[in-house]
Every structure is written in C-alpha cells, then in structure tokens.
Amino acid sequence: MMGIKYRKLSLSFPIVAIFLTSCSGGQISALPTSTVNVPPAAMSTPSPTDTPRLTFTPTATPTPHLPVLSGTQIPASDVVISADNIDQVVELARWGKGVITDAAYSPDGKLIGIATTLGVSLYDAETLDERVSIDTDASVASIAFSPDGKFLATGLIGNVVKLWGVVDGALFEILENPTQESISNTPNKFAFSNLSFSPDGGLIAGGSSNGYITLWQIENGVLINTIENPAHKAVLDIFFSPDGQSLFYLSGDGNVREVNALDGEQIHIFAGVSIRVAAISPDGMILATYESFRDPVQFSVVGYLYLWSVESGDKLQTIQAREPYFTESDISSLAFSVDGKSIGAAGEDQSGRIWNVEDGSLQASFDELHPTDGYGYYLNYFTVSFSPDGKNILLAGSNVFGIWDLETEELINRVENNTDSIIDIALLGDGQTLVSLEWPKIALLQFPSGTVVSSGDSLLSDSQVTFDPDGVQLLTSRYDNTVQFWSSDGKDVIKEFEWDRSDSDDGIQRAIEAIAVSPDGQTMALEMRYTGKVELRKMSDGSLIKNLQTGTKFGYSGTLIFTPDGKYLVASLSDTIRLFNLDDGIILGSFRGGLGVALHPDGSILAGGGEGKTITVWKIPGGEVLYTLKDQPDVVRAVTFSPNGEYLIAGIDDGTIEVFLAQDGELLKSWKGHTEGVRDVLFTPDGRYVISASIDGTVRVWGIKP
Incomplete structure (x- = not known):
C-alpha cells in the first residue's frame, strides 16, 4: 500500500522512450508508443462484467534513450561550451537508475514492479532478473497492476496516469486529469501519488496531491468522476473495497474517509490524530492505520498501529509500533497478508515488521536492508508487499529491494542497483x-x-x-x-x-x-x-x-x-x-x-x-x-x-x-x-x-x- 511520500517531486517532461531488455542483458530495442486523447468528463457506470479492451496503434519508433548505467563512455567533445554554440548542447549521458519510489507484485506473483524517479522496471520475482524497463522521462509516484495482470498503471508527476503493457512495456493509454488546480496546500507540483484498480478491473482511481480523486473507465479511458476531498488536503493513499462499491482514501488532514466509489458520497470517516499510512484487509472487514505524534508525557515521538472495524468504525486493536526515544523509525507503508491474519509494515529505516492481527503480537522483523554504516537517521520512503501466494514479503525503497521467505524469515534475494538522491x-x-x-x-x-x-x-x-x-x-x-x-x-x-x-x-x-x-x-x-x-x-x-x-x-x-x-x-x-x-x-x-x-x-x-x-x-x-x-x-x-x-x-x-x-x-x-x-x-x-x-x-x- 502506498503512503506518504517524503521525496520532493518535480515537473515531468513530455518525451517518452521505452526499452525492453532480456534477463541475460541482451540488446536494447525501442518500442512504439501511443497517445490517446481523453474525452471530457462523462458519467458512465461500467457493468461488473466489463473487461478492459484497450486498443493500440503504434506510432513512429522513438529514439532510444541515453545510457543509464555507469561505465558508459560519453561522446568525446573538443568544443568548449559558449554562447555561440549553446543551442547545440545536449544531454550526452545519464548515470544512475533512479531512486525507488514504489513497488508491487503482479497478480500472478511472477513479476515485481519497481517504480523509480526515472520509470519502471519489471523483475522476475524468483530470480530478480530485470525483464522489462519502461523509461517514462518523469518521476513515477505510484504503480498498480490491473487485476488480470495485463497492464501496469503509473501515476506520474504532472497529474497524468499512463497504462503500459506488462509483456512488452508498450504504452497503451494516457489518462489525463482535467482538474489541474489545487484545493490542497501542495504547491503546483501535482502527482497521482496513489492508484487503485477496481476488483473487476473496469475502473482505476487516482488520488492526487492536489486534493482530488479521479476515476476513469479502463475500456475507453472515459473520465467517470472527480471527487473533491472536503478537507482540502492532498490525497495520500487510496484503495477500493473488495466488492468495488467503496473507495477508502487517506487525507492530508490525518483522517481516512470511505466514500461511494462512483458518486463520492461519504459513508464513514475514521478519525485519527495524524494518520500517515493505511491499508484494508482482503475481506474488507478491517482497516489498518498508523499515526505518530509527540507524547507530552514522555517528551518523545511515539507511533501506534490501529486496527478498525470497517462496519462499525470501532478500534479493534492498538499496537505500539514505535517506542519512545527513537528506538524505531516511523512506518511508511502497510499491507495485509493474503489470508488477512497478519499486517506488514515498512519503516523509514529500511526495515520491516509483521504483527498478528488477532492479538497484536510481533511475529517477525526484517533488518537486512537497514544500513550497517553506523548511521541511525535514514529517512527513506519504503514500501511493503506480500506475494500473492502468501509465501514471501517484499520491501523496497531508496536504492534497494529484497524478498524474504515468510516461513524461515530469511532473506532470499536482494537487488541494489538503483541510486539514492545525489546532493x-x-x-x-x-x-x-x-x-x-x-x-x-x-x-x-x-x-x-x-x-x-x-x-x-x-x-x-x-x-x-x-x-x-x-x-x-x-x-x-x-x-x-x-x-x-x-x-x-x-x-x-x-x-x-x-x-x-x-x-x-x-x-x-x-x-x-x-x-x-x-x-x-x-x-x-x-x-x-x-x-x-x-x-x-x-x-x-x-x-x-x-x-x-x-x-x-x-x-x-x-x-x-x-x-x-x-x-x-x-x-x-x-x-x-x-x-x-x-x-x-x-x-x-x-x-x-x-x-x-x-x-x-x-x-x-x-x-x-x-x-x-x-x-x-x-x-x-x-x-x-x-x-x-x-x-x-x-x-x-x-x-x-x-x-x-x-x-x-x-x-x-x-x-x-x-x-x-x-x-x-x-x-x-x-x-x-x-x-x-x-x-x-x-x-x-x-x-x-x-x-x-x-x-x-x-x-x-x-x-x-x-
């Protein structure tokens, strides 16, 4: 599940280049792209049996992007940059694979999507070989796989959602957001920082930092509705209920709201002091939230994980997830296990933990990605996901991601070929x-x-x-x-x-x-x-x-x-x-x-x-x-x-x-x-x-x- 993103986001740029790489490091080839104009807002209610039927008309093959890995010799230049030749200056090389911003398993569990400030890479979930690389030329704030696993949605800076083919990384659809003004306190750098497909795959919802939720019909890209956050704050997290009738979203005012998925009418509000992240159980019965605040008695920051009954709105469980005096970091992401019996959390310190939903007991901790250089103040956005078969847990963020076996609690594999922010x-x-x-x-x-x-x-x-x-x-x-x-x-x-x-x-x-x-x-x-x-x-x-x-x-x-x-x-x-x-x-x-x-x-x-x-x-x-x-x-x-x-x-x-x-x-x-x-x-x-x-x-x- 997505949560508050701490990295500062910037404007996107219009060029899109897409690459396909084999796991054996084969030849890089360019793929065609497509642009679909999004019609004006229209009220349309898809039936539960609607199936996405995206069409794809390839355009001219784009020029491959610049080198992205270190060790690539740039073209030698003997010309000193001056006012006379400034128009000839171009980007010769790009070193670094970007900072990880989000991660998700494909519905069949065979792929792992890793979103970065440069694009998305799809990895084989077993070997962690890179299969597909999509260069978006814009920072990716969030990703989500369609329920059938055919498409990958990316929420980009600039309030744009793009749909890509999972097999080849081809661009299928561009979903524009007509609401570019802001009702939140986020200044002019809007992004769909969270995305969610409806369970039947007919709709996609995007929550934006400008304070709006937008819903589109996947079949034809038609805008279904735009929902305004009444708190006039950024939408920090969003997800459909398992039956697809409701939307839950985390607001910048620290509360979670449940609304009707189509008309946005509020059903319930889960009020907190400063809720930072949230997740819903697979059966839709339990809502998990995390919030942290300064304890006036202990004079230190503490954090609590709350489990709520979705039906009654009552708190079922309170877990102290961050002890006072900075013994743990804040939680940046939450996710329920497939069977709903466990709740997993990713911390800003690049660690992970799992608690038992029934009694709140700590079941496991995963610290192998936590830096060992003696620094205790890493504050990175990390995300957590359970594999669809319930056997593994994924932690990702900064410049690294790893997979653990839940039965043995051992780290199976890790990849550390991304880069962190260069200052x-x-x-x-x-x-x-x-x-x-x-x-x-x-x-x-x-x-x-x-x-x-x-x-x-x-x-x-x-x-x-x-x-x-x-x-x-x-x-x-x-x-x-x-x-x-x-x-x-x-x-x-x-x-x-x-x-x-x-x-x-x-x-x-x-x-x-x-x-x-x-x-x-x-x-x-x-x-x-x-x-x-x-x-x-x-x-x-x-x-x-x-x-x-x-x-x-x-x-x-x-x-x-x-x-x-x-x-x-x-x-x-x-x-x-x-x-x-x-x-x-x-x-x-x-x-x-x-x-x-x-x-x-x-x-x-x-x-x-x-x-x-x-x-x-x-x-x-x-x-x-x-x-x-x-x-x-x-x-x-x-x-x-x-x-x-x-x-x-x-x-x-x-x-x-x-x-x-x-x-x-x-x-x-x-x-x-x-x-x-x-x-x-x-x-x-x-x-x-x-x-x-x-x-x-x-x-x-x-x-x-x-």
Whole structure:
C-alpha cells in the first residue's frame, strides 16, 4: 500500500522512450508508443462484467534513450561550451537508475514492479532478473497492476496516469486529469501519488496531491468522476473495497474517509490524530492505520498501529509500533497478508515488521536492508508487499529491494542497483575523477567514462565533499564531528580529526554542516550547526585558529567557499549568505539567497539562488547588487560559473538547468532532463562539459556531440 511520500517531486517532461531488455542483458530495442486523447468528463457506470479492451496503434519508433548505467563512455567533445554554440548542447549521458519510489507484485506473483524517479522496471520475482524497463522521462509516484495482470498503471508527476503493457512495456493509454488546480496546500507540483484498480478491473482511481480523486473507465479511458476531498488536503493513499462499491482514501488532514466509489458520497470517516499510512484487509472487514505524534508525557515521538472495524468504525486493536526515544523509525507503508491474519509494515529505516492481527503480537522483523554504516537517521520512503501466494514479503525503497521467505524469515534475494538522491558532486583538479554524494555514501567515478572507482561502505559524508587544492586528498565530514582525509582514489584514510560534539559554550551538541579548504591548503573551514560558528582550523593538526560568529544557530543547506585570494570566506546557511573578512573575523555583509552559492573565478562576483525563485548576483566585498533574476521556474538550489567566468548556470527544483550570461544575466538556454530537483551543477575545468546532479538519483553530462 502506498503512503506518504517524503521525496520532493518535480515537473515531468513530455518525451517518452521505452526499452525492453532480456534477463541475460541482451540488446536494447525501442518500442512504439501511443497517445490517446481523453474525452471530457462523462458519467458512465461500467457493468461488473466489463473487461478492459484497450486498443493500440503504434506510432513512429522513438529514439532510444541515453545510457543509464555507469561505465558508459560519453561522446568525446573538443568544443568548449559558449554562447555561440549553446543551442547545440545536449544531454550526452545519464548515470544512475533512479531512486525507488514504489513497488508491487503482479497478480500472478511472477513479476515485481519497481517504480523509480526515472520509470519502471519489471523483475522476475524468483530470480530478480530485470525483464522489462519502461523509461517514462518523469518521476513515477505510484504503480498498480490491473487485476488480470495485463497492464501496469503509473501515476506520474504532472497529474497524468499512463497504462503500459506488462509483456512488452508498450504504452497503451494516457489518462489525463482535467482538474489541474489545487484545493490542497501542495504547491503546483501535482502527482497521482496513489492508484487503485477496481476488483473487476473496469475502473482505476487516482488520488492526487492536489486534493482530488479521479476515476476513469479502463475500456475507453472515459473520465467517470472527480471527487473533491472536503478537507482540502492532498490525497495520500487510496484503495477500493473488495466488492468495488467503496473507495477508502487517506487525507492530508490525518483522517481516512470511505466514500461511494462512483458518486463520492461519504459513508464513514475514521478519525485519527495524524494518520500517515493505511491499508484494508482482503475481506474488507478491517482497516489498518498508523499515526505518530509527540507524547507530552514522555517528551518523545511515539507511533501506534490501529486496527478498525470497517462496519462499525470501532478500534479493534492498538499496537505500539514505535517506542519512545527513537528506538524505531516511523512506518511508511502497510499491507495485509493474503489470508488477512497478519499486517506488514515498512519503516523509514529500511526495515520491516509483521504483527498478528488477532492479538497484536510481533511475529517477525526484517533488518537486512537497514544500513550497517553506523548511521541511525535514514529517512527513506519504503514500501511493503506480500506475494500473492502468501509465501514471501517484499520491501523496497531508496536504492534497494529484497524478498524474504515468510516461513524461515530469511532473506532470499536482494537487488541494489538503483541510486539514492545525489546532493553534491565535485571534480578533482585534473577533471578525471568525479565525486558523487548519495547522502551519506560517496562514489568516485572516472570521468568521462563514468566507471566507478571506489564506493566503499566507509566512504561517507554528511555535507559537502571537497578536495584539497593539490587534488591529493578528499575531505569528508560527518555529523558526529569527524573530518576524514582520504586518498584521492577513496581507498585509504590518511588522517582523521574528531572533536567533542558537546564542546560549545552553551552545551548544544555540534554537527559539521559544511567544509571548505583555503586556496593555500593550510586552513579548513567548518560550519558548525547549532552553535552559530564557523571554525577555522589547521589542516596539519586540526587545531583551532579562530571562530567566526554567524549570528544564527539553526538552518540547513550549509555551504562554505574561500575567495581565490584567501582573504574572505563565504558562508551560507538556509537562505542567508554571510561574507567574512578572515583577518579580523568581521562580517562584511549579509545577503538573502544562499541555497546555492558560487564565486566567480576571479573572486569579484558572488551568485546565490534563493527560496523565492530568484538568483541574485553581488559585487564583493562591497555587496552591491549587480542584478537579480526573478521568476525562475522554481527554487534555485545550485549555481556555478564557467571556468572563464563568462557564464552562470543554475540548477532548479523542477529539474531545469538554466544558462545565463554572467555579465548581465541574459538567459541563453534552458536544459531539461532531470525528473526532480537539481542539487548541484558544475563545469569541467576545460569548459567542454556541464555535469549536474539531482535528487532523481542521476548524474547527467551535457555537451556538444562531436
């Protein structure tokens, strides 16, 4: 069952490319696509015997998509990107298979569908070999198999539902949502975050983040009805009752509502404090919900799993699923076993549990996917499903999925070839090694081949990743107040500094939010979250040189940059930038717009992206505003200058990359490829390529084809 999705979603893009791959890794071939116009809303009630009869008229064969796996050599380019050739720049490569967003068994149990920020892959349920890969060019928020197993529905960003053939991955139907306005508090990035087929396969219902439920007839794509959530909140989960007469949906106001499937008339409301996920038993008699809240007595977050009688609305069982003081994570997905005797849950910490429905006792726990790197604060959306034969349980999310045998409680198989959100990238000085931070794991890749050089379990960082000026050492930092110096190949720890987390004036535990190295390689700057300080320390022995007072103890998205002459330090936290004079530690200026920060190569200009969809460029050290670029497509979280300083590039939350003239901010070009927000962007030192990283789990390379 679907639940609250924590990953931020972005706008979709219109190109659709579909691929079919054999389990033996055979040739990739393109498949035809089809577009069906959805007629205006019409009231139509299908009979229980209606059977989907989708028609399919192939169009011209699309061009195969870019490489998606690491180790694919990109076309070599000898052309430096400039205003004269900016129109020729294209996406040359895409490294990464995307972040897992949903998973489901096919009705016959032979296939497992894995939805990602890039598309859907269908795996053999026994061998976990990939059978079919569907590239949607939009982030997939939810999937559902039709009851006959012939079709797979995908809920996409942009409030579109697409139906695909399970055998070959061909596109059969596009179901548009005519209700694009929002009655919820979700800003302009709508998605069908949950889908459900009626038991007879005649209808499909989609719950959207814009606060509406939409029902279509599968046979002809006709819109049956649009149901408005009276709470004016996002629809977080949706499912039909086993008899197909009712729809249950979880609302953003923390309640579950049962409504008539066709006219939307409310039948019952299951009121909670803050229900996060829900599921219904196979016989439709029991509703399971999970909610968490801060206990005023224990001063800690607790979570409860409730089992309700659907008929009476009474609570049948209360299970404490999250003990106080963070001993367990929140539940992100629920599912009943086939026989309805057990309820399974997936946790944000990548673990799973099963309880007995009758007495609420814990039956089994599955922790093999839980990270073993010592980090206790993974917060990923994970989903749980039982196999149709009741023998296995599936847990999926982030970059991994696994299957367990329910009888032995042993992990049968796991696949870990997806990627997690990439929040930072950096290039070694020679431009031949790319560092990619999938928080908190780091991967080192050869550039331009994309081949993974190192990706050890111990190579971790919580903030920026950076090299020393000589490119000999890679610096990483962690929230436990540790800084490690790695060899440039990521294989050996050269040295490590660790400081007492409580070593602050007011006793607040410190955490390193950002790290930077001075141009002469003698000093490192550490932004210490919760203390209001930036610490300057010696690279040689880690000893403290001085503290710089930022004036704020709280924030996020910290960034530190030394000016090329080493005289000033740029420190950003949240949406504010501070410029320090390093001689006396005085703040020379404070500027709004610090989510993404970059310095011009000569150190005379500072650019910052802001939450207000703006980019501001200042002259430093004076702080005069040179220009402000307003009304960007979304929040700007990454900016960078070209090596020659002529161009400014911005990475935006809707997945767009924009290129401007640095002199006056003239927009030269917009590139669209990422399906979710861009978190970092950079030029290669030779100016021939632009590399971008996104929370869609991909690194993309842009340049001019030879």
